[in-house]
Amino acid sequence: MKQVSKSFPGVKALQNVNFTLKKGEVHCLIGANGAGKSTLMKILSGVYTKDEGDINLEGQPVTIKTPLDSMALGISTIYQELSLVEELSLAENIFLGNYLKRKGGIIKWRQINDEAKRLFSLLGVSVSPTMQASQASMGLKQMTEIAKAIAAECKIIIMDEPSTALSNDEVLKLFDVIKLLKEQEYTIVYISHKLEELYAIGDRVTVLRNGKWVITDEMKNLAQPDLIRHITGRTIEKKANIHTETKREEFLKVKGFTNQKIKNVSFSVSKGEIVGLYGLVGSGRTELLRAIYGADPIQTGELQIDGKKKSITSPQKAVEVGMGLVPENRKTEGANLDLSILENAFLPSLHSFSKNSFVNLRKMKQVMKDMIEKLNIKTSGSDVPLRNLSGGNQQKVIISRWLINNSRLLLFDEPTQGIDIGAKDEIYSIMKELSNGGTSIIMATSEIEELLSVCDRVLVMFEGKLIKEFSQPSHYKSEIMNIAVSG
Ligand SMILES: Nc1ncnc2c1ncn2[C@@H]1O[C@H](COP(=O)(O)OP(=O)(O)OP(=O)(O)O)[C@@H](O)[C@H]1O
Ligand SMILES: [Mg+2]
Incomplete structure (x- = not known):
């Protein structure tokens, strides 16, 4: 050519x-x-x-x-x-x-x-x-x-x-x-x-x-x-994981979650904590996130937020209590390719930008402009249909959705799939920024390096069960990988 x-x-x-x-x-x-x-x-x-x-x-x-x-x-x-x-x-x-x-x-x-x-x-x-x-x-x-x-x-x-x-x-x-x-x-x-x-x-x-x-x-x-x-076009230095933690309050508690794909899973997440979910494809990571988010039903189990029992039977309810999910398969689950970048990004947070059914478009555009800059989303403007963006830039828009929404608990399923190396680092630092501000994050990933550099704690899953937790994950790389493979 x-x-x-x-x-x-x-x-x-x-x-x-x-x-x-x-x-x-x-x-x-x-x-x-x-x-x-x-x-x-x-x-x-x-x-x-x-x-x-x-x-x-x-x-x-x-x-x-x-x-x-x-x-x-x-x-x-x-x-x-x-x-x-x-x-x-x-x-x-x-x-x-x-x-x-x-x-x-x-x-x-x-x-x-x-x-x-x-x-x-x-x-x-x-x-x-x-x-x-x-x-x-x-x-x-x-x-x-x-x-x-x-x-x-x-x-x-x-x-x-x-x-x-x-x-x-x-x-x-x-x-x-x-x-x-x-x-x-x-x-x-x-x-x-x-x-x-x-x-x-x-x-x-x-x-x-x-x-x-x-x-x-x-x-x-x-x-x-x-x-x-x-x-x-520049050199990227690995940013150190500066994520100072003080005494933390428990935010989310999952007790005995069970359905077809997950078996008796219990764990908790504190305010401002980043918890990693590691396991092979098919180990139940995605299914666990979906169950917490109310996208898949559970047969038995209980979920608490701030110590109070909540029944999250639909994603809508999950959003109401402050959760956000970046799904694995953005093409079918997360994005609407015919809507604009702005519409996609503000879908879950429209209510907080409107008053008496008037939408504050100017403010939304300003927030979106900042996001486009921060995540380096390549587009000529925020009213461009999502379809016209490259694959990775679409993913960035879906991530920005939850960064805008001030969620209290973010569920990320393979968030950096298809994302270029520069933007990956930017997304990690935004995650850390959010968690320093008190947002809790659960991130499922199959990239071990990503897991070790970002997460405070790692849960390893195998065949639908939660096998073990590691609170200083970077010290246990090979053990984490072994458990993921053989339980
Ligand atoms: N059908 C289209 N209409 C308008 N703009 C488009 C269209 N297809 C691609 N673009 C634009 O062309 C540029 C290149 O996009 P392209 O999809 O080739 O990127 P890419 O290198 O494959 O990125 P990624 O790693 O995210 O897949 C982007 O700015 C994108 O927004
Ligand atoms: Mg491409």
């Missing part, structure tokens, strides 16, 4: 970007939220058309105006929000759109199952191709997308933040598959905010910043601090 430029109303998403792929390489594409990574790849996959620039494939100029053009050239994209048809089988999904190529247009379903089986075993995945997509885990769905790309005889596979929704095991499996694909001369573009991942699989890397090309080099030539400097 040569000198590629693309503008959206009010935003220069890409300016004269050069991007080259060598056959058979894993090329990492990185940069802060809103840098232009997804846009560049959407141009390659025909979702967006470029304003300027040229694209050459194997030395020949090519025109890509639609996704079909891109597919015909052998370019496949695996989107973060996977695109399988839930009601169809995995095999049907793999060949959906591809069977048209077959001679005479006749579909041989029996062959399709056999062929799907062959593709899965090629990828080292053992699964029945007749399984319905809705039954498959995130990891398996992704493998199905990869199988689909191979079935379509692609040469280039674009993976836009493929690891965000995967468990650690699934990520390792994905890396194995990527290595396998590389051996077979597939070319892979890998987008991620997790720098360790890049070093694990990347051959070369290209960094974008503010829509501009910054550098392309071999992964091995760039140490982590160099990468961070290229991404952010």
Whole structure:
């Protein structure tokens, strides 16, 4: 891709970007939220058309105006929000759109199952191709997308933040598959905010910043601090965890919480405390947060706030007593993509900015402006629809919602997923600021470093049970990890 430029109303998403792929390489594409990574790849996959620039494939100029053009050239994209048809089988999904190529247009379903089986075993995945997509885990769905790309005889596979929704095991499996694909001369573009991942699989890397090309080099030539400097344009010093604690009052008490996914969970959280929830995907972290928030019912158990028993039977009730949840899957649970940034951010706190049904719009806009600055949300203004923001910037807006609302208890489920390295630190310091002001926070995460640097106390879950608490978590890293794996 040569000198590629693309503008959206009010935003220069890409300016004269050069991007080259060598056959058979894993090329990492990185940069802060809103840098232009997804846009560049959407141009390659025909979702967006470029304003300027040229694209050459194997030395020949090519025109890509639609996704079909891109597919015909052998370019496949695996989107973060996977695109399988839930009601169809995995095999049907793999060949959906591809069977048209077959001679005479006749579909041989029996062959399709056999062929799907062959593709899965090629990828080292053992699964029945007749399984319905809705039954498959995130990891398996992704493998199905990869199988689909191979079935379509692609040469280039674009993976836009493929690891965000995967468990650690699934990520390792994905890396194995990527290595396998590389051996077979597939070319892979890998987008991620997790720098360790890049070093694990990347051959070369290209960094974008503010829509501009910054550098392309071999992964091995760039140490982590160099990468961070290229991404952010500055050096980031690790902030020390200055979170002085005095004697604390208990705020939340959870007693014997039990439902299908969690078993007899009891713990308490003090005012101004940051408690981490650690465990593997499926250990019940998300389910515990949802139960506290009233999003999932409990069979037995009791919840107290400030020593008083409360019955939180819906998220609405949770918000009324001062709770806020940043859910794991913002696309489906947290955000309304058609509403503006402002509307999304102020959804739960509208009442405190209105008087006699008059909304104080000026004040809201001022508060939002501060948030946009603080979290470095990349947008031309607060009335832009959320849909127009990059993935990570959408996540920042959902987080800002609860920072604005002066919640007394914040429940964060993987809050920094898809968030760039600069904004992560900003979110941690806001969390600390909030907790110093008395807000209690429970944060579920699968990133151990995040957990150790931010949390005062860590609860480790395994198979729906709370196994152990650690009050000086940074001293017990390996123990915490061991318990999460084997209970
Ligand atoms: N459809 C659109 N309409 C308007 N603006 C858009 C649209 N798509 C992207 N943008 C803007 O283009 C810029 C680049 O966005 P892009 O999605 O490419 O970022 P990204 O590097 O993928 O970020 P992230 O890491 O958050 O996914 C952002 O400022 C974004 O708001
Ligand atoms: Mg993106």
